[in-house]
Amino acid sequence: MFRKLKPDIRYGDIYDTDADALKKSGIKLLLFDIDNTLEPYSAPLPGERLSDWLRSLIGAGFTAGIVSNAKRERIASFVEGFPDDIRERILYTYGAAKPSRKGFLRLCAEAGADPSETAMFGDQLFTDILGGNRAGLTTVLVKPIDPGIEPPFVRFKRLIERPFL
Numbered sequence: 457m458f459r460k461l462k463p464d465i466r467y468g469d470i471y472d473t474d475a476d477a478l479k480k481s482g483i484k485l486l487l488f489d490i491d492n493t494l495e496p497y498s499a500p501l502p503g504e505r506l507s508d509w510l511r512s513l514i515g516a517g518f519t520a521g522i523v524s525n526a527k528r529e530r531i532a533s534f535v536e537g538f539p540d541d542i543r544e545r546i547l548y549t550y551g552a553a554k555p556s557r558k559g560f561l562r563l564c565a566e567a568g569a570d571p572s573e574t575a576m577f578g579d580q581l582f583t584d585i586l587g588g589n590r591a592g593l594t595t596v597l598v599k600p601i602d603p604g605i606e607p608p609f610v611r612f613k614r615l616i617e618r619p620f621l
């Protein structure tokens with residue numbers, strides 16, 4: 457269990473990603489948490505920097521997807537905010553109940569990627585990293601974009617995470 461809390465890779469944020477290295481190691485599908493990984497907690501829409509970055513990854517041959525525990529409305533309206541040329545290319549699943557494996561495996565199946573060809577990026581050990589490891593993915597821990605505006609239950613989880621970081 458503790459072993460499964462250990463990310464394979466750590467970055468300061470998603471923009472530190474070494475896409476060439478991931479590609480060389482056989483990664484084809486990049487999965488992301490939204491809140492505090494792609495954008496600050498509850499940011500309603502993706503920003504331009506994020507859209508440009510995802511466009512370049514898709515252009516480089518990766519498939520991108522979002523695995524979130526949030527409700528359908530939150531995810532659907534966020535994805536709706538991507539520019540026309542990439543919106544349809546971004547897979548997503550909501551209510552994923554991470555650390556359950558189901559959301560990760562659903563998007564792997566949808567993308568035609570094996571879990572061994574998939575990386576999961578997230579800011580929380582007990583959901584994103586534990587779930588990604590349980591599903592057999594390469595896990596990437598990023599620092600939360602803005603921990604100052606998280607709801608109390610997330611801040612509580614951060615306290616519990618601390619000894620494992």
Ligand SMILES: [Mg+2]
Pocket residue numbers: 489490491492493578579580
């Ligand atoms: Mg998060």
